[in-house]
Amino acid sequence: MNKLTQQDKVQDVMSDSGKQSNTEIIAQSLKKRHRKENRFRFAGKMAIAFGFLMVSILLLDIGSKAMPAFHQHWIKIELQYNTQWLSIDSSDADQETLYAGDYRSVLKNSLYEMFPEVSGRRDKRDLLKLFSSNNEFSIRDQVLAEPALLGQTVSIWVLADDDVDTYYKSQYTPGKAGGRINDKQALWLDKLYQNGQIESRFNTLFFTNGDSREPELAGIKGALTGTLLTMFVTLMISFPIGVAAAIYLEEFAPKNRWTDIIEVNINNLAAVPSIVFGLLGLAVLINVFGLPRSVPLIGGIVLSLMTLPTIIIASRASIKAVPNSLREAAIGIGASEMQVALGHVLPVAMPGILTGTIIGLAQALGETAPLLMIGMIAFIVDVPGGILDPSTVMPVQIFLWADSPENAFLAKTSAAILVLLVFLFVMNFSATLLRKKFEKLGR
Incomplete structure (x- = not known):
């Protein structure tokens, strides 16, 4: 009995020491895992901080060079x-x-x-x-x-x-x-x-004058007006067509080989270089249909073709994210397919649709290559009064000024970049307000 008791005590001590060692191993493993997580989080924070630092340096550099122009x-x-x-x-x-x-x-x-x-x-x-x-x-x-x-x-x-x-x-x-x-x-x-x-x-001449060969007289009014007119045409064409295409493909189109081909082509168009759309506008809109060169109407049509795939893809993803329970509830109270799509699905999906639209318009806002192909690089002094008047846009104006030899144009180039960034900020801010409004309506 005494021997058995002593053996049991030895086994108990050994089991206790084994339990203690396993606990220590688990604790060390957890510490190592936590250290890895902390290092990963630190690396992520440093990457974000580095990105903000680079953007801040860029904006400060542009701002310091732009100040003399004001x-x-x-x-x-x-x-x-x-x-x-x-x-x-x-x-x-x-x-x-x-x-x-x-x-x-x-x-x-x-x-x-x-x-x-x-x-x-x-x-x-x-x-x-x-x-x-x-x-x-x-x-x-x-x-x-x-x-x-x-x-x-x-x-x-x-x-x-x-x-x-x-x-x-x-x-x-x-x-x-x-x-x-x-x-x-x-x-x-x-x-x-x-x-x-x-x-x-x-x-004040920087904001009230058009372009000029003399740096002290050059302004952005003509290019800014041309940009607004071009973006207006782009929005009026791409937004309704893109949203309508997305609703049809998600809510009404049958799932067959033809719709698969359409989806593949839409995704491929989103990756086509922008200059190809400029060549399309030059070959079809100008050479075939005889529309005038260097006007906001042609620029808007070309940019809308480039923007359509982005809007369609983003709109389809937003429509697909709408819960099916909403559609079933609307059908349950007697709504038709059209009423379900336009009266219930579309308002809920509108915040995501607006986000995709703004992304597409922001991409179009900074494009230069397709507009160069349709002649919007021309030297335009007069401020355009409509979509059929000759004009240029802000990215092209910046490109022209950056290539000028006079030192005064360097400051005006940086100032025009700041104005373009402010214009982009206003677009995004307006989209945010509209998105919040539609989110409240969707609730």
Whole structure:
């Protein structure tokens, strides 16, 4: 009995030690698993932080380069509306006569009066280069609006040339040359600056002017208007067709070989390079149907063809996610298939449909290649008034400015990118509001 008791005690001790070792092994395994999970979570957080850091650096770089484009320098001069310089008889001057006046001579002679020390032909050319070439037209508009200015001497603010603007924004040293400003021009500018005749203002021309060869006159109004018109055409074509196709394929189409072929082709179209759609627009819409080049209508049609597969795929996924119980409940109270699809399924699926639509439109908003093929790379100065007027779009405008040699266009390129990003943010914000509204209706 004593031996058995001692053996039992030994076995109990051994079993207790075995249990303890198994517990320690399990605890160590759990610790190792937790360490792996923590490392994985840390790696995920670092990846997100790195992504945010890169985006922040990109936005800061674009923003820092864009800031100079939002302010511009103006010069105050004493302008003499001399009728002899204008070649106008003030006694019987009508609007047509005033329009044909020699306003460039008025500007030149007024500047020569302000700088009597400028005598040489070359120096006079250098003096005129300090002022924008558009100032004579601004002076003409002032005279047309107020003919009583004839014969008077008035202090007015005129736009500085882009070389002067760049000089003050980046390389300004009082009285010293910099950039494309020589020593004499720097002394003349310093004289004006000391007299308080040069000031920096918010650049409203950037938002109110169309494109121009002169950097100080170039603006985004034409490209922004063209973008809005093109996106409007794209939305009006792609959204109803894409949603209707998705509803038919999910709710009404029979499951057979033909629908399988359609689904495969839709998925393939989503992966087709965008320039192929541009070639399609060039070959069919312009060469076959004879539609005009470089208009928002053609651009909208081409971009809608490119956007349709994305909208259809996203809409089908959203419709498929609607519970069948909702369809069965609607059928149970006597609703037809059309009423079920349009009155019950579509409102519930609309948040996902809107998300897919915005993704497709955002992709179309940044496209350049298909629009280049249909001629929207043309130099367009006038602001389009409709979908059949020649125009360009913001991505193409950015592309054109980025290829320009003048330094002032670098800031305008970055500023246009910021405006495009703001436009994209507004689109997404509007989609979020609409999505929340439809989510409330779906409940």
